[in-house]
Amino acid sequence: MLFNSYIFIFAFLPVTLLVFFLLGHAGRLQVASAWLVLMSLVFYGWWNPVYLGLIGASMVFNYQVGVALGRRTGGSAPAQRLLALGVGADLLLLAYYKYANFFVDNWNALGGAPIGLGEIVLPLGISFFTFTQIAYLVDAYRCEAREYNPLHYALFVTYFPHLIAGPILHHSEMMPQFDKSSIYRFNVEHFTAGCVYFLMGLFKKVVIADSISAFASPVFGAAAAGGTLSAADAWGGALAYTFQLYFDFSGYSDMAVGLAMMMGVRLPLNFNSPYKATNISDFWRRWHMTLSRFLRDYLYIALGGNRRGAGRRYVNLFLTMLLGGLWHGAGWTFVIWGLMNGIGIVLVRLTPWQMPLLAARAVTFTSATILWVWFRAVSVPDAWRMTGTMLGRDGFTALLPLPEKPMLLVMTGALLFAWLVPNSQKLLERSLWTPLWRVALGVLLALSIASFEHASEFLYFNF
């Protein structure tokens, strides 16, 4: 089920919230939690109920391992074995569904004994619910996670606002909230703030991102088909995708935050104006922040962080970004994208001076735009060709003629929006409560609903 669908907005969400708050007002908090779990599973199984068993089994398994870990001394050999079992099983599940075909294809390409697995369909949100549970197991091993109410654990994993595209939640920030009785009672302030957050995300997704996609898809499609692109076309397509991805994913995250906020639950923020970043490190502090947090806490630190000298620190940073790239997708383009981000972060660390703010922002934005080509391109040769064109392999005279006027206007508008307009959380602090803003927000909501009919799928579902 999509957040930007009639069924979600006009049926699923009202029914879910109404029953949830009625149960809460009646003091049936456990039943209300169970209701949310049930509806979250309905939400998850809407497209393909087959994978309900998978998420259910994953949830039960990890909870049991977590409980067992909590009853052992952290660092002891039995605890280590149990942690290895739990994390290993999670990674195997992820490896099978997400990476098996990738590895088999590469094995076959290298001339190994041919292996055929058939087409393995990636279950929705598997990366997200696997990562949240790995964090839980690691913290249980470190004695930083207590034994939770199983119903609340199920709610933490399946909670529909975040289930299929994040943010990546951490048990320590969610479980205490599910224990609070206040979230089970309707609160008009929270509900209103959540609605505003949600509708801002909805507008970013269905009006801005989906409109911009019309400029990006043809360019990448032409690159994939082996067509010739001018530098102007390539830059236009790359810029369009840069904005599409941001408005799409940050819009989705805003919707998730808003949905939870309607129930008085705080989700972690996932974006903080990433295109205002002044270097690649700064960019990753602002882009998909919950993933950065996970990579930092459970990968970079696990690799040793900076505790083993400067050289090892850079290797660890590099490896972290490489694996972060692979998390986004099973393909060499993602690996190279992660590698280049790793190189960028290391270079930032090695550079002793800082550029002026505007220049730094422009350089970072341009770098991110070029890197997104590798994220979006279907294959390495496509990405290589397109990047080469953008960087002047065919000469910069190919930058003329400029792209068509509508594209220029939309790209300029999107850039100004990303650079000058405060992000959703900042907007929410401002005077959104005046009558004029209410009307403006209402019109935004109407325009968003009116744009559903050509709505596309969210870009981040497969990551």
Add this chain to the structure above:
Amino acid sequence: MPQNSYTSISKGREERVPAITSPELDRSVERDLAGLSRPIAASEPQTKPAATAKASIAGIFAAAVATLALLGAVNYAVDPYQQYRDATFYPARYWRPFQRYITPGLAKRPDYAVAIVGSSMLETLSNKEASLLLGGTARNLCLSGSTAFETGLVLDLALQHAPIRRAMIDLNVNSFAGAINHRAVRDPLPQYLWDDSRLNDPRYLLSFDTALRSLDILIGRRGGPEYSTDTDSPWAWTNRSAFSGKHVVDGLDPTDINHKFRQGPRTIDEMMANFDANLLTRIQAHPKVQFDLVHPPYSILAWTDFQQRKQVDVTLEFKHRVYQRVKSLPNVTVHDFQSAAVIDDLNQYTDIYHYGRGVGSWMLKGMRDGSFRVTDTNLESLLAAQREKASQADPRKIIAAYR
């Protein structure tokens, strides 16, 4: 346990929240995590006084409802895709890219008795001419790239909503390839326009895309997607296509005619399954409707293509089996225009399949007269003649003659 400093983005000031990092790390390590080091701030609902919040949510919803109501009213009044009525105060616009949005509305009209359904092979037939020759007000409801599945859906709408006495159905062989629910057009069908429910009409009426079309009409803007205003032949492509043998053979590889068209192979089982599921069931369910099943006249080069791809046998077998399926049904007539001399005259065509309007008129007259009707007595000889023609034709010579 060490604490991390979290910057609350929502409040713009520092606040302390429990740490979630490894216990052995100190703050210098934390700072050193470069791009991955900054903690995440949890958002916080911006609480306002309850009265303000209530007024805000009421105001937002009221503005949204008012905007949507205005949008819906304008779209209903203009009805650019003619779902509720024929265009009244403006010349109808038939946007070719939205053919599958407009056609269900046209099919649901109760004012016609002859339906023409199928693919582009019959798409250019004139409504007026068909009305005159086939004995009743006709509506051409063909879809470009239609498969048997889509043809069946259109036929359903016509049979359910109009007092249909006669239906002319295209038996273009390419429409019968693939699974019985196969569609050749990638974009999904707008189901909410194809069903009879009014509950999902808001998807049409409250759509921004519909509003753009309404606006185009109201302000007389002629830009945007290509459209026709010809109510007689809404989807006719004949006025924008060149008809000549030279045009037909342009770019053709005599050794691989299909290289330009990329039609896939067909199997007789698939074709018959398509015919049975999508057409025969509907024909049998309406014994009072006269059905005219039409084999359109492909050019001789199409037959050389079939020959090259070993598709002659399956094509002729399809014709044979279709006839066997329907010959006992008194309300069905099969017409095969393939045997006519017209297929040798490439000047009547724009490509190896598609013919001009003159051929369409000639077919309508042929139907009226029954001059190309398939019968028990002529079936085998017709098929034998077509097999012979396909095997004798030399694509090199034909193409060379028109170049």
